[in-house]
Amino acid sequence: MKKTLFIFWVFILSFSTSFAQYEVQVETKKPTTNIQSDMYGIFFEDINFGADGGLYAELVKNRSFDFTNSPLMGWNTYGLVSVQNQGGPFDRNPHYVKLTNKYELLTGTGLINEGFKGIGVKEGENYRFSFYARSKENKSMKIAAELIDSKNNPVGKIEVEVYGKEWKKYQGLLTAKLSDAHCQLNVSLQSLGEVDLEHISLFPSKTWKSRENGMREDIAQALADLKPGFFRFPGGCIVEGNNLATRYQWKNTIGPVENRPVNENRWNYEFKHKFFPDYFQSYGLGFFEYFELCEDFSSEPLPVLSCGFSCQFQKGREEIVPLDSLQAYIDDALDLIEFANGSASSRWGKIRAEMGHPAPFNMKYLAIGNEQWGPLYHIYLEAFVKQIRKKYPEIKIIGGSGPDSEGAEFERLWPQMKSLKVDLVDEHFYRSTDWFLNAATRYDNYDRKGPKVFAGEYACHTSPVKKNNFESALAEAAFLTGVERNADVVHLAAYAPLLAHVDAWQWNPNLIWFDNMRLVKSPNYYVQQLYSHYMGTDVLKTSLKGKPLAGQDGIYASSVIDKNKGQIIIKVVNTSTSEKDLVFSLIDYKQSKSQAKIISLKAEMDAENTLDNPFAIVPKEEILSIKDNKLNLKIEAQSFVVLVY
Ligand code: AHR
Numbered sequence: 185m186k187k188t189l190f191i192f193w194v195f196i197l198s199f200s201t202s203f204a205q206y207e208v209q210v211e212t213k214k215p216t217t218n219i220q221s222d223m224y225g226i227f228f229e230d231i232n233f234g235a236d237g238g239l240y241a242e243l244v245k246n247r248s249f250d251f252t253n254s255p256l257m258g259w260n261t262y263g264l265v266s267v268q269n270q271g272g273p274f275d276r277n278p279h280y281v282k283l284t285n286k287y288e289l290l291t292g293t294g295l296i297n298e299g300f301k302g303i304g305v306k307e308g309e310n311y312r313f314s315f316y317a318r319s320k321e322n323k324s325m326k327i328a329a330e331l332i333d334s335k336n337n338p339v340g341k342i343e344v345e346v347y348g349k350e351w352k353k354y355q356g357l358l359t360a361k362l363s364d365a366h367c368q369l370n371v372s373l374q375s376l377g378e379v380d381l382e383h384i385s386l387f388p389s390k391t392w393k394s395r396e397n398g399m400r401e402d403i404a405q406a407l408a409d410l411k412p413g414f415f416r417f418p419g420g421c422i423v424e425g426n427n428l429a430t431r432y433q434w435k436n437t438i439g440p441v442e443n444r445p446v447n448e449n450r451w452n453y454e455f456k457h458k459f460f461p462d463y464f465q466s467y468g469l470g471f472f473e474y475f476e477l478c479e480d481f482s483s484e485p486l487p488v489l490s491c492g493f494s495c496q497f498q499k500g501r502e503e504i505v506p507l508d509s510l511q512a513y514i515d516d517a518l519d520l521i522e523f524a525n526g527s528a529s530s531r532w533g534k535i536r537a538e539m540g541h542p543a544p545f546n547m548k549y550l551a552i553g554n555e556q557w558g559p560l561y562h563i564y565l566e567a568f569v570k571q572i573r574k575k576y577p578e579i580k581i582i583g584g585s586g587p588d589s590e591g592a593e594f595e596r597l598w599p600q601m602k603s604l605k606v607d608l609v610d611e612h613f614y615r616s617t618d619w620f621l622n623a624a625t626r627y628d629n630y631d632r633k634g635p636k637v638f639a640g641e642y643a644c645h646t647s648p649v650k651k652n653n654f655e656s657a658l659a660e661a662a663f664l665t666g667v668e669r670n671a672d673v674v675h676l677a678a679y680a681p682l683l684a685h686v687d688a689w690q691w692n693p694n695l696i697w698f699d700n701m702r703l704v705k706s707p708n709y710y711v712q713q714l715y716s717h718y719m720g721t722d723v724l725k726t727s728l729k730g731k732p733l734a735g736q737d738g739i740y741a742s743s744v745i746d747k748n749k750g751q752i753i754i755k756v757v758n759t760s761t762s763e764k765d766l767v768f769s770l771i772d773y774k775q776s777k778s779q780a781k782i783i784s785l786k787a788e789m790d791a792e793n794t795l796d797n798p799f800a801i802v803p804k805e806e807i808l809s810i811k812d813n814k815l816n817l818k819i820e821a822q823s824f825v826v827l828v829y
Pocket of ligand 1: 229231419420421422554555587612641680681691
């Protein structure tokens, strides 16, 4: 008898679970707000060897021998090699090396570069070896460059003749006979006598858009594939520097690459357990190249400049420039606007034109300060706001709300930003899975009249280990339904950080991981990409029993219309452990179609993509038949679905 009753209840329960339907109303004729066409962007910082050793395709580390206090870092020398700092060709990178072969060539003289955790080369590909040299000998002198793989096999060699007492640039192509991720480059003097060498460089011939001072093709392509609406650069804490002297100064990053003064990287000794004393910024990827990439990606440039504070996380060592010396920093901001937007005859626009871009870059945004807090930030920011507004009223100024997503400083900074009337406020949140799920309603009650939100850095940090697993991606997808629903408040959004070298990272998790040969896109990447590719033009009210879907039974949803493409796009996240049956009724939708496209992202919660298994979690597409504008969707447990109708 008891057994029969038990079976009866199991039947009733399973019947009710599997047939519970969620009737969702999508009001198609009354968009609640339009969506900024540049809403989903990228945040780039040279952290985790993201620029030097990453996106920037240079393969030689410390090519100009100017790493602070360690001019030979990254190099091993043999024979007679000495470092010089007088009489070099580049005043802002003064060091170079002198190679001498005194008597015979038995032991030889030369130097070997270790690259960025090795030099990655691919069989059959060409590499452009270049350097500056001079020789006081009255004969031509032979310089050889040879790539050697991790097992000491020769990979490719080139010899270049050098002649004359004046510094000149030399170059040649070297073809790799095999592939290896951890080669070294041996540069040697093959003649008797003396030669000075400077700015020794090796680039793949194939770079993004075939530019000489180019970017790694696969990484740039992965960024382009996100269709980023905006591109925030150059950081992050790197903007602020370890101290004011090492802050990011954009003027040092333009002009000929050889004479851009090397600077230490903010992330070289930040973490004791992640000590990278060899992490410097060559600035080969500088502001001109950033603007160029923005153009390539059709992204709005969004530079961030120092507001006169060094990184405030450097407890006890932070520096703030005296207020009466702030004008130089404000001038940097005004000059940057001229560099980006001024005519080719203006002082800074002329430099842009000389670098090969006479047309303006049409920069619209400028952020002042990264993660500042304390009683002084708004006073400093005000000085910038006044002068920028006066000279360039069209520029949208971005202020910050500190490093926290809530709390006393956040509560203090927001009203200050409002009273300064900045256009956008940068919010950062590196938070837990639960935080992200709860934050799906974060913006529902934000002030509609104040500055807009720039969700400038966010990432779900899972516990106990921070991972780019599916759990984190799903939580971000759920959070973004709330961002999308509140597109009148949140104008810009970007995940952070963007890039990480698997052998040289300081921060985890990151959107894209790479080694010297390959890259892998995290599931978080695909979430960002789906939001960006299917962003629509206007938000549609989407409700269950009159309320937005923001976590009821683990369901999160938002809908948009794309007026240009004539599409309704619905995004649904199911974080629960059971399948959900949803029926979306498109209220007042006159068009009727027989099919919809369904794109879904689904995996075990702890699953990850890796370099060896990069496609474990990727979006899958299928076609759904539709009748009477009723979109009936069975959303698998723990999955993210985008429906395009
Ligand atoms: O994204 C990594 C760091 O996090 C950024 O440099 C900084 O803005 C934040 O603290």
